[in-house]
Amino acid sequence: MYLPQKYINKEKYMNLKLRIINKELESLRALLHFLLNHKDPTDKMVVCCSQQLDEVIVKYQKIKATCKKAA
Structure with missing residues (x-):
C-alpha cells in the first residue's frame, strides 16, 4: 500500500527500519x-x-x- 509522504512519520519509519535490521x-x-x-x-558457508x-x-x-542528518 502506498501512502503519500505527508502521512509518513519519517523518524518512526527509520527507527522501525533500524530495529528490523538490528534483528537481522x-x-x-x-x-x-x-x-x-x-x-x-575458510569454509564457504x-x-x-x-x-x-x-x-x-x-x-x-x-x-x-541518514537518521542523524535528518535530525
Whole structure:
C-alpha cells in the first residue's frame, strides 16, 4: 500500500527500519558464531555468512547516518 509522504512519520519509519535490521544483525551474528564453532573459518558457508553480515552492517550504518542528518 502506498501512502503519500505527508502521512509518513519519517523518524518512526527509520527507527522501525533500524530495529528490523538490528534483528537481522543479531541473527546473522549468532549464525556466524555457530558456524565458526563447527566449521573452518575458510569454509564457504562461513565466508558467505560473514559477507552477508558485512552487507547488513553497512546497510545499518547508512540508515543510521541518514537518521542523524535528518535530525
